Amino acid sequence: MISALDRRQFLRGAALAGGGAALSAWLPAWAQTISPGMRPTLPTVSGEDITLTIARQSMSIDGRQFRAIGVNGTVPAPLIRLREGQRVRLNVINQLEEDSSIHWHGLILPANMDGVPGVSFPGIKPGSNYLYQFSVVQSGTYWYHSHSGLQEQEGHYGPIIIDPAGADPVAYDREHVIVLADHSALSPQAIFRRLKVNPGHFNFQRQTLAGLLSGKDQPLKDRLDWGQMRMDPADISDVTGSTYTYLVNGHGPMDNWTALFTPGERVRLRVINASAMTTFNVRIPGLPLTIVQADGQNVVPVTVDEFQIGVAETYDVVVSPGDDKAYTLVGEAIDRSGMARATLAPRAGMAGEVPPLRKRPLADMKDMGMDMSSMPGMEGMDMSGGAMRGVDPTAEKNASARLATGAAAAMATMDNSAMAGMDHSGMDHGSMAGMDHGAMGADGQMAGMDHGGHAMGSMKMRDFSNAPQVKRDPSVQTISPMPVDRTGEPGQGLADVGHKVLVYRDLMALDRNPDVRAPSRSIDIHLTGNMERFMWSFDGEKMSDHHEPIPFIEGERVRVNLINDTMMGHPIHIHGHFFELVTGHGDHAPRKHTVIVQPGGKVTWDFTADAVGDWAFHCHLLYHMHAGMMRVVSVRPKGDAQ
Numbered sequence: 063m064i065s066a067l068d069r070r071q072f073l074r075g076a077a078l079a080g081g082g083a084a085l086s087a088w089l090p091a092w093a094q095t096i097s098p099g100m101r102p103t104l105p106t107v108s109g110e111d112i113t114l115t116i117a118r119q120s121m122s123i124d125g126r127q128f129r130a131i132g133v134n135g136t137v138p139a140p141l142i143r144l145r146e147g148q149r150v151r152l153n154v155i156n157q158l159e160e161d162s163s164i165h166w167h168g169l170i171l172p173a174n175m176d177g178v179p180g181v182s183f184p185g186i187k188p189g190s191n192y193l194y195q196f197s198v199v200q201s202g203t204y205w206y207h208s209h210s211g212l213q214e215q216e217g218h219y220g221p222i223i224i225d226p227a228g229a230d231p232v233a234y235d236r237e238h239v240i241v242l243a244d245h246s247a248l249s250p251q252a253i254f255r256r257l258k259v260n261p262g263h264f265n266f267q268r269q270t271l272a273g274l275l276s277g278k279d280q281p282l283k284d285r286l287d288w289g290q291m292r293m294d295p296a297d298i299s300d301v302t303g304s305t306y307t308y309l310v311n312g313h314g315p316m317d318n319w320t321a322l323f324t325p326g327e328r329v330r331l332r333v334i335n336a337s338a339m340t341t342f343n344v345r346i347p348g349l350p351l352t353i354v355q356a357d358g359q360n361v362v363p364v365t366v367d368e369f370q371i372g373v374a375e376t377y378d379v380v381v382s383p384g385d386d387k388a389y390t391l392v393g394e395a396i397d398r399s400g401m402a403r404a405t406l407a408p409r410a411g412m413a414g415e416v417p418p419l420r421k422r423p424l425a426d427m428k429d430m431g432m433d434m435s436s437m438p439g440m441e442g443m444d445m446s447g448g449a450m451r452g453v454d455p456t457a458e459k460n461a462s463a464r465l466a467t468g469a470a471a472a473m474a475t476m477d478n479s480a481m482a483g484m485d486h487s488g489m490d491h492g493s494m495a496g497m498d499h500g501a502m503g504a505d506g507q508m509a510g511m512d513h514g515g516h517a518m519g520s521m522k523m524r525d526f527s528n529a530p531q532v533k534r535d536p537s538v539q540t541i542s543p544m545p546v547d548r549t550g551e552p553g554q555g556l557a558d559v560g561h562k563v564l565v566y567r568d569l570m571a572l573d574r575n576p577d578v579r580a581p582s583r584s585i586d587i588h589l590t591g592n593m594e595r596f597m598w599s600f601d602g603e604k605m606s607d608h609h610e611p612i613p614f615i616e617g618e619r620v621r622v623n624l625i626n627d628t629m630m631g632h633p634i635h636i637h638g639h640f641f642e643l644v645t646g647h648g649d650h651a652p653r654k655h656t657v658i659v660q661p662g663g664k665v666t667w668d669f670t671a672d673a674v675g676d677w678a679f680h681c682h683l684l685y686h687m688h689a690g691m692m693r694v695v696s697v698r699p700k701g702d703a704q
Contacts, residue, residue: 089136089137089138089311089312089313090106090134090136090138090139090140090141091106092106092141092221092239092311093136093138093239093241093311093312093313093319094311095311095313095317095318095319095320106140106141106142106143107134107140107141107142107143108142108143108144109150110148110149110150110151111150111151111153112142112150112151112152112153113134113152113153113154113155114133114134114139114140114152114153114154114155114164115133115134115135115154115155115157116131116132116133116154116155116156116157116158116162116164116186116208116218117131117132117135117157117158118130118131118132118157118158119131119132119135119137121137121217121245121312123245123307123309123312123313123314123317124307124314124315124316124317124461125316125317128245128247129216129249130216130217130245131158131208131213131216131217131218132217132218133218133220136312137217137312138217138219138220138221138241138243138311138312138336139206139218139219139220140220141220141221141222141223141239142206142220142221142222142223143222143223143224143225144198144222144223144224144225145198145224145225145227146198146199146200146201146224146225146226146227147197147198147199147227148197148198149195149196149197149198150195150196150197150198151193151194151195152164152193152194152195153191153192153193153194154186154191154192154193154194155190155191156186156187156188156189156190156191156192157188157189158188159188160188160210160211161179161185161186161187161188161210161211162185162186162208162210162213162218163177163178163179163183163185163186163192163208163209163210164177164194164206164207164208164209165177165178165206165207165208165209165637166194166204166206166222167204167205167206167207167374167635167655168202168204168205168357168358168376168655168656169196169198169200169204169222170199170200170638170639170640170673171196171197171199171638172196172675173638173673173674173675173676173677174675175194175195175196176637176638176675176677176678177194177209178209178637178678179209179210181676181677181678181694182637182675182676182677182678185210198224200224200358201224201225201226201227201230201358202223202224202355202357202358202359202360202376202378203221203222203223203224203332203334203355203358203376203378204221204222204223204224204358204376205219205220205221205222205241205334205336205374205376206219206220206221206222207219207220207336209678211250211688212250212251212254212338212684212685212688213250214336214338214684215244215245215246215250215253215338215684216249216250217243217245217312219241219243219336220241220336221239221241221332221334221336223239223332224358231360231572232330232354232355232360232378232380233328234328234329234330234380235324235327235328235329236323236324236327236328236329236330237329237330237331237332238321238329238330238331238332239311239332239334240310240311240331240332240333240334240391240404241309241310241311241312241334241336242308242309242310242333242334242335242336242337242340242342242344242371242393242402243308243309243312243336243337243338243402244301244306244307244308244309244337244338244339244340245306245307245309246301246305246306246307247305248305250338250684250685253301253305253685254685254688254689257300257301257596257685258595258596258689261297261300261593261594261595261596262294262297264299264300264301264302264304264305265294265297265299265302265304266302266304266399266459267302267397267398267399267422295424295425295426297425297593297629297630298396298397298422298423298425298554298555298630299339299340299341299395299396299397299399300339300596300630300683300685300686301338301339301340301685302395302397302399302400302459302460303395303397303399303400303459303460303462303463304399304459304460305459306339306340306395306399306400306460307400307460307461308337308340308342308393308395308400308401308402308403308460308462309402310391310393310402310403310404311404313404314461315400315401315402315403315461315462315465316461316465318403318404318405318413319404319405320404320405320406320407320410320412321404321405321406321407322406322407322408322409322410323383323406323407323408324408325383325384325385325386325408326382326384327382327383328380328381328382329380329381329382329383329406330354330378330379330380331378331379331380331381331391332376332378333371333376333377333378333379334376335371335372335373335374335375335376336374337373338373338683338684338685339373339683339684339685340373340395340396341370341371341372341373341395341396341553341554341631341633341658342370342371342393342394342395342396342402343368343369343370343371343392343393343394343395343396343553343555343556344368344369344370344371344377344391344392344393344394345367345368345369345391345392345394346381346389346390346391346392346406347389347390347392347414347415347417348389349381349383349389349406350365350366350367350381351365351366351367351368351369351379351380351381352364352365352366352379352380352381353365353366353369353377353378353379353564353568353569354378354379354380355376355377355378356375356376356377356378356569356652356654357375357376357640357653357654357655357656358376358655359571359572359640359652359653359654360571360572360573361569361570361571361572361652362570362571362572362650363380364564364568364569364570365562366562366563366564366568367561367562367563368556368559368561368562368563368564369563369564370396370552370553370554370556370563370564370658372631372633372656372657372658372682373633373656373682373683373684374633374635374656374682375633375654375656375658381406383406383408386408387407387408387412387414388405388406388407388408388412388413388414389405389406389407389414390403390404390405390406390413390414390415390416390417391403391404391405391406392416392417394419394420396423396553396554396555396631397422397423397555398419398420398421398422398423398555399419399422399459399460400419400460400461400462400463401419401460401462401465402462403416403462403465415467415468415469415471416465416466416467416468416471417466417468417471418463418466418471419462419463419466420559422555423554423555425554425629425661525541525543526541528541528542528543529541529586529588529601529625529627531586531588531601532588532590532601532602532627533599533601533602533603534602535602536592536595536597537590537591537592537595537597537598537599537602537604537690538590538591538592538599538602538627539591539592539593539594539595539628540627540628540629541588541627542625542626542627542662544662545625545626545627545662545663545664546662546663546664547663547664547665547666548660548662548663548664548665549565549566549567549643549645549665550565550566550567550645551565551660552564552565553631553658553660554631554660554661566643566645566652566657566665567645567646569643569645569647569652570647570650570651570652571642571647571650571651571652571653572650573650574649574650575642575649575650575651575653576670577619577670577672578649579619579670580619581619581620581621581668582618582619582620583618583620583621584620584621584622584623585612585620585621585622585623586623586625587600587601587612587622587623587624587625588600588601588602588625588626588627589624589625589626589627589628589632589634589659589681589691590602590627590628591627591628591630591686591691593628593629593630596685596689597689597690598681598686598687598689598690598691599690599691600679600691600692600693603690603693604689604690604691604692605680605687605690605691605692605693606690607690609693611676611693611694611695611696612679612693612694612695612696613696613698614671614695614696614697614698615671615697615698615700616671616672616674616697616698616699616700617670617671617672617700618670618671619668619669619670619671620668620669620670620671621644621666621667621668622641622666622667622668622669623664623665623666624657624659624664624665624666624667625659625664626659626660626661626662626663626664627662628661629661629662630661631658631659631660631661632658632659632681632683632686632691633656633657633658633659633681633682633683634656634657634658634659634665634679634680634681634682635655635656635678635679635680635681635682636655636669636677636678636679636695637677637678637679637695638673638675638677638697639655639669639670639671639672639673639677640653640654640655640669641653641654641655641657641667641668641669642667642668642669643657643665643666643667644666644667644668651668654667656682671697672697673697674697674698674699675696675697676694676695676696676697677694677695677696677697678692678694678695679692679693679694679695680692680693
């Protein structure tokens, strides 16, 4: 049955088509929804010579017009399809009134082709062009985007597919590209100004008095403790569904972008997170997802029900829908403030049940870098504070909150806090044995904590002896006292969803790593910030500070330890290289170019500095990078080593 929403979509699409203003005017063919009145007109670009023109335009999302930056007249930009082993020349023309650029995210190429203004090339001036040319040495799913200012937020991004030179190890009958993104009616400059004035400006999911009284939020003692530390456990995302519309291939959740399948087919979904600030939790209720590729690299297939995809990551999944029905693809924002929504269907005009937004997560002690569950006498202790996670009804600022249909939607209206046999009022979640949070001073020292003689470092939340290389600066609000490897854990908010969630340790390279040497040295890099002032950096130094690049010598093998001293996850990306995650898989470690470092956690990876030149290294949360969480990595030729 076609819902009222879908009938409205049909009528709007037909009207637009009849008036010569169909949605195809803003969307490339691969991104156009399969709906009556929509007809594909724009081809995928491919070949050895490709021209891309950057210009301002408008785009239609859920029937509303928004300002945007497009490429070749489309948002997202055209799909670039290449083949491993070919040579490509990409002539990029800038018709903006400001400098622009294109970075080929995840592609291995010469430094001067990487597309980062001020690092690898000067940028593309208004009214001028730049010729990118390089050999294609890899295959897989990648993407491209602006590295100039905040243009990426305005729609300056698009997908890349590189077909392998030989047989593809992934068997599939049909494929669809899924580009996830976020878009706002506010300009990116306005968003950034609001974040600098008040970092919590977009957070409408804070704890409330009603949540306290109903038992849906933290108990009073825990709330007082967090308040004393001047930290908000509901601060999961800086920019939320209160201003964002979450997109699939340029379509809002009401647009219901639809991909077709024939029951029994193996369908490959190439999922790209091209958002500016949003980590998505992706699932298709009722349909298992087999992960076959991560960041363009083939992995041993692993079947899950859901995966978390950070900004700039890509995952290829294979699904096999056997029933003649519609399935809903859900890209739920990590803070549950909204969702991107699409449909897999055997015929146009169908729609599956849309699940309601799930309860928003709250940060816990582990997110503060205090993982004491592995300490003697504290095994199995719930460090979450025991809060029932709930959504403040006043927080439903995103239209996708009203999309839910079916039985799941009805159940979401129930008061889950009134669970039979569970008296939350009698639970003292703050009185963990030996731990007096009330004694925590202004410097974050947990003075009342008796660790039973367990040897450990200082438990101050800002003890620079735990990170001696970090700059002592107001931009560093916290130092994680006990950061731990969290690559074996589901992403933030996914620990209790009741089904299989992908973790990084599930990933195993399909082929043996190209370099299996042991690292010759190891370095620590701290992810630092002050969430109250919206200041972000590496080791307390932001990009605008005067400092030397992080140096490497051509060919050396280095172990990098990323330590997250903040209470927010960061997708960290290095240009020009892949790295191998140290997750226990030896010479089949998963190879990636971007990795989420969870709050209070650490990630270790090995990489070979095999690309000479200067390369960007940064958090891919756009406004974090813009605020300073970026450095330059310099790989020096062997002969230049001193």
